[in-house]
Amino acid sequence: MTARFPNIGDVATAAGVSTATVSRVLSAPDRVSEATRAIVIRAIEETGYRINHAARNLRRRQAGGIVVLVPNLANPFFSQILSGITSAMATSGYNVLIADTRHAGDADHRIADYLHNNRSDGLIVLDAQLPPDVLSAGETAARRPPIVFACEWLDDDPRPTVTIDNFEGARLAVDHLADLGHRSIGHLTGPPDNVLTIARARGTRAALAARNLTVREDWFFEGDFSLASGAALAVHWLALSERPSAVFCASDAMACGFIGALHQRGVSVPDDVSVVGFDDIEIAAHFVPSLTTIAQPRALIGETAARTLLALLENGRTTDVATSVSQTLPVRLVARESSAPPR
Amino acid sequence: MTARFPNIGDVATAAGVSTATVSRVLSAPDRVSEATRAIVIRAIEETGYRINHAARNLRRRQAGGIVVLVPNLANPFFSQILSGITSAMATSGYNVLIADTRHAGDADHRIADYLHNNRSDGLIVLDAQLPPDVLSAGETAARRPPIVFACEWLDDDPRPTVTIDNFEGARLAVDHLADLGHRSIGHLTGPPDNVLTIARARGTRAALAARNLTVREDWFFEGDFSLASGAALAVHWLALSERPSAVFCASDAMACGFIGALHQRGVSVPDDVSVVGFDDIEIAAHFVPSLTTIAQPRALIGETAARTLLALLENGRTTDVATSVSQTLPVRLVARESSAPPR
DNA sequence: GCATCTGATGCAATCGATTACATCGCTGCA
DNA sequence: TGCAGCGATGTAATCGATTGCATCAGATGC
Numbered sequence: 001m002t003a004r005f006p007n008i009g010d011v012a013t014a015a016g017v018s019t020a021t022v023s024r025v026l027s028a029p030d031r032v033s034e035a036t037r038a039i040v041i042r043a044i045e046e047t048g049y050r051i052n053h054a055a056r057n058l059r060r061r062q063a064g065g066i067v068v069l070v071p072n073l074a075n076p077f078f079s080q081i082l083s084g085i086t087s088a089m090a091t092s093g094y095n096v097l098i099a100d101t102r103h104a105g106d107a108d109h110r111i112a113d114y115l116h117n118n119r120s121d122g123l124i125v126l127d128a129q130l131p132p133d134v135l136s137a138g139e140t141a142a143r144r145p146p147i148v149f150a151c152e153w154l155d156d157d158p159r160p161t162v163t164i165d166n167f168e169g170a171r172l173a174v175d176h177l178a179d180l181g182h183r184s185i186g187h188l189t190g191p192p193d194n195v196l197t198i199a200r201a202r203g204t205r206a207a208l209a210a211r212n213l214t215v216r217e218d219w220f221f222e223g224d225f226s227l228a229s230g231a232a233l234a235v236h237w238l239a240l241s242e243r244p245s246a247v248f249c250a251s252d253a254m255a256c257g258f259i260g261a262l263h264q265r266g267v268s269v270p271d272d273v274s275v276v277g278f279d280d281i282e283i284a285a286h287f288v289p290s291l292t293t294i295a296q297p298r299a300l301i302g303e304t305a306a307r308t309l310l311a312l313l314e315n316g317r318t319t320d321v322a323t324s325v326s327q328t329l330p331v332r333l334v335a336r337e338s339s340a341p342p343r
Numbered sequence: 344m345t346a347r348f349p350n351i352g353d354v355a356t357a358a359g360v361s362t363a364t365v366s367r368v369l370s371a372p373d374r375v376s377e378a379t380r381a382i383v384i385r386a387i388e389e390t391g392y393r394i395n396h397a398a399r400n401l402r403r404r405q406a407g408g409i410v411v412l413v414p415n416l417a418n419p420f421f422s423q424i425l426s427g428i429t430s431a432m433a434t435s436g437y438n439v440l441i442a443d444t445r446h447a448g449d450a451d452h453r454i455a456d457y458l459h460n461n462r463s464d465g466l467i468v469l470d471a472q473l474p475p476d477v478l479s480a481g482e483t484a485a486r487r488p489p490i491v492f493a494c495e496w497l498d499d500d501p502r503p504t505v506t507i508d509n510f511e512g513a514r515l516a517v518d519h520l521a522d523l524g525h526r527s528i529g530h531l532t533g534p535p536d537n538v539l540t541i542a543r544a545r546g547t548r549a550a551l552a553a554r555n556l557t558v559r560e561d562w563f564f565e566g567d568f569s570l571a572s573g574a575a576l577a578v579h580w581l582a583l584s585e586r587p588s589a590v591f592c593a594s595d596a597m598a599c600g601f602i603g604a605l606h607q608r609g610v611s612v613p614d615d616v617s618v619v620g621f622d623d624i625e626i627a628a629h630f631v632p633s634l635t636t637i638a639q640p641r642a643l644i645g646e647t648a649a650r651t652l653l654a655l656l657e658n659g660r661t662t663d664v665a666t667s668v669s670q671t672l673p674v675r676l677v678a679r680e681s682s683a684p685p686r
Numbered sequence: 687g688c689a690t691c692t693g694a695t696g697c698a699a700t701c702g703a704t705t706a707c708a709t710c711g712c713t714g715c716a
Numbered sequence: 717t718g719c720a721g722c723g724a725t726g727t728a729a730t731c732g733a734t735t736g737c738a739t740c741a742g743a744t745g746c
Contacts, residue, residue, distance in 0.1 A: 005461060005486070007732055018696045023734055033694060050459045054400035054407065055732035058701050063397065065438070073426050074625070076419045083416050086443060090453065095408070098441055100429060110433065116393045118348060118702095143348070227629050260629035282417070286570050286603035288631040350702055361726045366704055376724060398702035401731050461732095 006047040015043035026051060063145075065095030066309060067120040069111065071127040073100045075225075075253070076281050077298070078126060081150065084302020085124060092310055094121065101127045117145050122309045128152035128195055146312040150305035152195050160312065161326045162305045166196055169294040169331040170203025170248070171210075173276045176292065176333055177246040178211045181341045182274060184244035186219035188233050188254050194225075200250045200278065219244050223254050230257025237273075238265060245273060245342040252277035252284050252293055259287070259338065270340035280334055289337035297329050304329065349390040358386035369394060406488075408438030409652060410463040412454065414470040416443045418568075418596070419624050420641065421469060424493065427645020428467060435653055437464065444470045460488050465652045471495035471538055489655040493648035495538050503655065504669045505648045509539055512637040512674040513546025513591070514553075516619045519635070519676055520589040521554045524684045525617060529562035529587035531576050531597050537568075543593045543621065562587050566597050573600025580616075581608060588616060588685040595620035595627050595636055602630070602681065613683035623677055632680035640672050647672065 008026075012019045017036060024032045025040040032040070043049075057064040068085055070078045082098060089096050097120065101111060112134055114120050122145045125135065135147070135154065149161040177185050187204045190197035201220065208215050221236055223229035230249060234257070237243060249255035255277030259269045269275050269289055277284060280295035304327055355362045360379060367374045368383040375383070386392075400407040411428055413421045425441060432439050440463065444454060455477055457463050465488045468478065478490070478497065492504040520528050530547045533540035544563065551558050564579055566572035573596060580586060580601070592598035598620030602612045612618050612632055620627060623638035647670055 008734095009732080019733075020696060020698095020735075021694085024695085027734075031694080036694080050456070050461055052401070052461045052732050054397050054405075054461070055701090056734075057397035058395070058401050058703090059732080059734045061701065065440075073429070074419065074422045076417065076422070079417045079419070079422055082441075083443065086416070086441075095438075095440055097408075097438055098425075098429075100426065113393070118393055118395045118397070227625055231629060256626060257629050260631055260633065263631045264633070282570055283599060283626055286574060286600050288603055288606045290603065290607070351704095352702080362703075363705075363727080364725060367725090370704075374724080379724080395702050398731090399704075401733090402702080402704045404731065 005052075006049045007052065008049070011040065011043045011047050011049045014047050015040045061118075063117070063119055063121045064093075065097050065120055066122040066124065066145075066313075067097045067099055067114040068124045069099050069101050069114070069127050069130065071100075071102050071129070073098065076283070077251070077253070077279050080282075080298040081126065081302040081305075084299035084304075085306045086302075087299070088303040088306035088310070094310075094313075101130060115144050117143060121145050122313050123147045124305050124309055125149050126151050128154050129191075129193065146309065148305050148309045148312065150301055155195070160308050162301055162308060162329065163326070164296050164301070164329050164331050166199035166331075167203035167206070169278060169296075170200045171207040172331065172333045173248045173278070173294055174204055174207035174211070176335065177248065177274060177276060177339060178207075178213065180246075180274065180339060182244075182246040183213060183342075184216075184219070184242075184246070185213060186216075186221065186237065186244035186247045188221045188223050188230060188247060188249040188258060190223060190225045190250045192222055197250060204248060216244075223250070225251040225253060227253045227257035227260075230254030230259075231261035232257075234258045234261035234265070234267075238262070238267065243273070246275070246339070247273060248276045248278075250278050252279040252281045252291060255291055255293070255338070256283065256287055259289075259291075269338050271343070274339040274342070276339055284334075285336065287338075292336045292339040293334055294331050295334050296331055300329060348395075349392045350395065351392070354383065354386045354390050354392045357390050358383045404461075406460070406462055406464045407436075408440055408463055409465040409467065409488075409656075410440045410442055410457040411467045412442050412444050412457070412470050412473070414443075414445050414472070416441065419626070420594070420596070420622050423625075423641040424469065424645040424648075427642035427647075428649045429645075430642070431646040431649035431653070437653075437656075444473060458487050460486060464488050465656050466490045467648050467652055468492050469494050471497050472534075472536065489652065491648050491652045491655065493644055498538070503651050505644055505651060505672065506669070507639050507644070507672050507674050509542035509674075510546035510549070512621060512639075513543045514550040515674065515676040516591045516621070516637055517547055517550035517554070519678065520591065520617060520619060520682060521550075521556065523589075523617065523682060525587075525589040526556060526685075527559075527562070527585075527587035527589070528556060529559075529564065529580065529590045531564045531566045531573060531590060531592040531601060533566060533568045533593045535565055540593060547591060559587075566593070568594040568596060570596045570600035570603075573597030573602075574604035575600075577601045577604035577608070577610075581605070581610065586616070589618070589682070590616060591619045591621075593621050595622040595624045595634060598634055598636070598681070599626065599630055602632075602634075612681050614686070617682040617685070619682055627677075628679065630681075635679045635682040636677055637674050638677050639674055643672055 008019045008022050011022045022040055025037050053064050086096050125147055147159050153161045153163055189201050205215050221233045223233050255275050259275055277291045277293035280293045284291040284293050351362045351365050355365045365383055368380050396407050429439050468490055490502050496504045532544050548558050564576045566576050598618050602618055620634045620636035623636045627634040627636050
């Protein structure tokens with residue numbers, strides 16, 4: 001019914017060459033004489049030929065795409081990392097599939113499916129809390145596409161990882177508050193088994209200790225990085241008989257939720273309590289009050305992860321060098337209105 | 344070097360049947376006797392067989408995925424729509440590719456590539472401001488995969504579109520402010536050639552007129568939906584000799600940017616000026632002050648668009664019915680702290 | 687002038703799943 | 717008994733690009 005799309009054979013006929021030559025013009029232009037190449041390119045344009053990726057991928061025994069496993073697409077923190085990934089992947093020829101690991105529709109078997117070679121050529125994993133059997137570097141790993149971890153990581157895992165220095169970030173936050181004169185500092189954490197939570201909480205404890213400030217367990221509140229959890233923890237904080245004069249939140253979202261809920265209850269930031277966030281998401285600079293936070297180079301994290309994966313893929317095609325590098329990107333403190341000297 | 348993955352032939356051998364039967368178990372289970380089906384399924388499990396999508400797509404002459412064109416991945420407004428789309432697509436077998444149309448890496452030719460049938464089986468377009476030749480329903484359209492527009496649309500375009508009632512949303516916002524007693528109401532718009540901008544501005548003007556309130560052109564400010572533009576327009580607003588007592592912003596992001604910048608300059612919301620946003624993004628409820636806004640059913644928009652596209656794809660396979668429906672989803676006002684009676 | 691080499695190109699097998707068509711065995715009816 | 721009909725299954729062509737190997741023309745060397 002509908003006219004067939006031109007295929008490589010049609011181009012070959014139009015150019016008066018064989019399909020092999022057309023294919024070479026597409027994938028290895030150097031192996032074709034300049035004159036022939038020009039003719040073929042013209043024929044491609046005239047026929048309106050578009051390469052059929054399914055056929056190419058089948059023959060090349062590849063999937064043609066990489067998959068990004070992200071814990072929560074709706075979190076603006078991740079969208080900018082995705083931006084960096086897609087930007088770095090744009091010219092590579094690989095498709096970028098994004099899968100929300102916490103999403104109902106994306107059941108476990110679906111994720112496991114992505115881990116299979118003929119579904120994707122590689123993965124960037126932003127969620128290290130997936131079931132261990134899914135991510136383990138175990139025996140079936142040979143059948144799996146290469147994985148690059150970003151933001152989160154698995155302890156003692158040899159695979160390449162792109163992270164920031166979370167420990168240092170927490171130290172910067174606590175030092176900043178201590179420098180302002182705060183002696184009582186609380187901390188809102190992420191989910192307890194999360195590596196980021198652990199690293200940031202350790203950094204917080206270490207920095208407090210280094211400043212000779214007491215580490216009070218009842219000033220550590222367990223959240224989950226979300227706006228809602230920050231708001232919920234504000235209620236717990238208000239219920240304390242003795243409240244810290246400053247709170248370091250393990251994410252900007254929690255910080256915003258926390259400040260918002262305090263505001264609803266007539267508690268003012270930074271007058272009544274100073275707040276420092278983590279991430280420097282876009283809203284941080286515009287929040288009321290604007291949010292002091294630890295900035296992560298989000299786009300750079302994404303780009304770096306993507307480039308590392310591309311290198312792995314390239315490597316896999318040629319030699320079998322085990323490219324395993326861990327890259328730690330810098331964080332910095334951005335001081336804004338939400339932190340001030342205690343009253 | 345690496346052991347080959349089991350293919351459909353290996354499964355056939357293991358089960359003692361032909362590849363055709365295995366294929367039928369996979370794609371048309373009804374056409375295989377129950378006994379054989381059980382044997383084949385066992386063989387699939389034993390061999391660890393995974394279907395090769397490249398081969399299937401090649402044979403079926405399809406791309407195996409749909410593409411979502413989104414103007415800005417980093418905007419949280421879109422991420423929830425994407426959530427809805429991926430959720431509705433999860434069980435369909437189609438991959439979901441996300442392309443950021445405003446992103447440097449995604450040049451025009453790349454987008455045009457997606458518009459070609461053998462690159463994607465269908466598109467969901469959230470950005471109606473792409474170059475007209477890219478989206479036009481013109482002569483080459485037959486060679487193109489079906490398109491569903493969502494959020495934004497092209498006027499007089501026959502293709503299916505999922506939107507909300509922007510005109511009504513603007514009316515709700517203005518009526519709310521008028522009900523509170525505001526007689527002078529300004530409006531921050533999106534980019535001037537955007538359909539949403541136009542519809543919301545028309546709704547604003549109509550509602551003002553219906554209330555016998557003057558429509559003052561110097562109280563209409565041109566933004567671009569972003570946080571930064573909201574902040575920039577706050578400066579312009581402050582420069583007015585006569586300021587409206589309320590401002591309706593065409594996006595929550597602009598509203599937050601606007602309020603944040605006013606706060607920096609000592610102007611308080613809602614005491615000095617009431618603000619209403621549009622979208623009800625997650626932060627709206629947690630902002631300081633919490634933001635009165637027009638809520639859009641974001642996940643539902645995504646799901647509806649996805650389902651419409653799936654219906655189109657299904658249709659295309661059987662009959663050639665021109666499925667062309669426009670669906671308008673409801674909006675509602677969420678009153679919060681940022682709007683109050685004028686002083 | 688002839689053998690050899692090199693670069694360009696063509697031939698044809700191949701990747702793995704699907705599906706039109708053929709086949710086979712069985713039931714049921716005349 | 718014979719044959720149509722039907723459900724289940726097998727055979728083999730097919731989708732479109734890639735690539736190992738063969739071929740060929742022209743250049744180079746002796």
